[in-house]
Amino acid sequence: MATVELSLKLQASSGSKIKDFLNANLINILAAFLFLLLAFFLLYPIIAVLLKSFRGPSGFTLQYYQNFFSKNYYYQSLYNTLLLGVINTVVCLVIGFCLAYMTTRGPWILRKPLKIISLVPLIAPPYLFALSLIILFGRNGLITKMFDLHWQLYGFGGVVISQTLAFIPLAYMMIENTLMSLNPNLEESAYDMGASEATILRTITIPLLAPGLLKAALLIFVMTIAEFGNAAILGGRTPFLAPDTYTMITGESDFNMGSVLSVVMIAPCILIFFIHNYLLEGKQFTTIGGKPVASEPRKITPLIQVPFMIITTVAAGAIFVCFAVVFAASFYKILGVTHNIVLSNYLDFTSNQAIYNSIRVSFVAAVIGAIIGVLLAYVIVRGKFFGRTFIEMVSLSGFALPGTVLGIGYLLAFSAPPLKLTGGIMILALNCVFRFLAVGVEAGISKLHQIHIEIEEASADLGASFLTTFYKIVLPIMFPAFIAGFIYTFMTAIVSLSAVVFLVSPGFDLAAVKIFDAAVYGEIGIASATTMKLVLIVMICMLILNFISNKTRLGSSMKKSAAV
């Protein structure tokens, strides 16, 4: 037997030897290449931040950390940030769960409108809510004036409210996705056997949801403490780590202290990331396979329905009002002072340019991100090399990295030759690619787990080369994951502020930064109008994407992908 094989091999020409080698090892070469990319664009910037926090003018020093922990100012900032993160996560989960429950289990008539309202804020910058809170509840706000109230919006309370409203959609989206993929049969049989709604919730729905909830919690916590728009606009005197880091870098230009603040901010995130991974070890009982099934509305007992309805109505109402208010404000030259309606806020040319830039960056990031995501998923699932889990961990760690940190990391790592990337579109796009990579990778992994490797093996046995197999078999399977990565990256990149704000350069402003500047500056009209234009344009982009993917008969996977 062995001799036959040997002679066969000997007969083969040298050209096919290379081919064989490639077929056998291409996946490893690909993995090595992807790992280099990850190391360069994800690990290196973070290491640069870490190094900077320890490197004083005369070598290694702990002085900056000592500074941090010995001064009241920073300590308060850390405490406020963690408190904000915890409160926000809990509130967002509760509201997100209620919303998701109503849109998947509630009355038919409510499902669609609730879903739309819950998802629309995803395409607006998170600090839209700070704007609308100022318009309504500011010291000269509509409601404040109407009832002659005396409250303090600028502080911890204001930040909690705006940040909660901003991250409800994320919570909703993630919980809804897990709820959709839960097989409703379990709950329905429990219901048929006479279990009360509360019992079903307690013993079936929530335990099955646990992994999804945990993941949502992780993501919300990280996003909340990193996204600094609301805290910077409404924080007043209350210090938070993310805006402090921003001021430290952009105002005081103290990169050492800025790095220390970043490291302190990363620490809880990484911790939670590991806890999350540990808890989920071997607990992947969410049903991935099969199509999501919409469950028939059951009769929900008032005891559950009433509080759920109240929470849902309040949350959806608040989101709706905030959007309406910003829309209205975009037509006023000076809100609260003059009362004639103008269009001048919309005709601001510089904001149009910024929006165009944002779309460019997001599109480029989405294409690159989706491709890398799919390839990574493939090598993680199908590869058999050492360090596979490490690559998986690194590529999923984007979930746990505050954007601010990656922004500073890129600034530190890529602002001097030979690696000078700052001052252009590529650094912004690459930053978005590697921050939001996790979604594409995860979607790809779950897709690949559904398809048995035998199909690929069969193809290889029939003589197809690795590339042919990849092109003809793997790519079509992975296409929905590609779309998922594409949409998520596109949507998140276009409204995200926390990292790109460090990387914009003259002549290349982004819409999110532009809106933030206008809001901080107090130009509510311009900020509102730019937000509205951005929302409209992103909506159009999403509709086009939706149209394309429907045309290519990917409708169902698309819906799923949007919610990964």
Added chain:
Amino acid sequence: MKRKLIAFVVAAIFSVLLAGSAMAEEINAYMGTSPDNNAKIAQFIKDKTGITVNQTFQSFGEIEARMKAEAPNFNADMTIGCGSSTGFLAKKSGWTVPYVSPAWKGVPEVFLDPQGNWYNFSNFSFVLVGNKDRLAKAGYAMPTSWKDLLDPKWKGEILMPSPLSSGTANQMRFSFLALYGDDEGWKFLEALDKNIAYYTRSGNAPTDLVGRGEFMLGLTSDENVKKRLDDGYPLIWTIPKEGTGYDGTFALILKGTKKLDACKKIIDLLGTPEFSELMAAIGYVTPRPAPNALYGKTLPKYIKLDLGKASDDKAKNNDIWKQKLRTDFK
């Protein structure tokens, strides 16, 4: 087939977006005046020289930080509008391309560096603004002395920019320290802090926030006050009897620029009487005498300042600031 078509379309869009568009003569600049004024200056340069200025709006403090971070590989060709501290620092660190402009002949020495490292195209001060409507409703008069601001009746009603992020605010802080001396100065700032609602990020922000009635009083940069008055904001402004501090608005050519000729043309333009008229019409005090829109003929009373020291002491003062002043703790 369909997939190929999509791939092709995506690739096409991708390359178009990545390529961007290159136009005739353009430079990148860091500009630190307000967005409105940045646009006005850029438009003026475009009209007179045909050069397009790409700019991002940043505060003086942010521009200095960014230049420090990027030096010596700047992402811009020029800085048009930064504080004196940035100008001195740039000269000291050798970040500039010296150019002695013939167009600036006859301008007083405070407005330019003899070696041509920086040009100060306009001075600005900080003023006290109040919201007319809110003041009338409360029955309060505008304060006439800085010390009046310490009255507890203003508690939570005064805004001031944060020196951590705003160069204007650094100038305010330094002016009070110069006016009252270090010890008394810090005592004044601490007492003032009790009445301050919060510290804004940008030096102009109090003008807009007080103008919209969010707060009654604001210590703010004077650069936007005229514009906001014209826009119809119910504002009233004053300079208390002790006087006010000031800072320059500097222009520099940054090392490494590949468009030196365009930069020189712009520096020349900034020295013309026409440009001074433009800036004076906004409310700036300019290198060439021009009718001032905000102050008229009598220029404000200035507190005696050492701008070099203001720039040197900044880090030290920031540190004291963080230790002394109150932050909210939940």
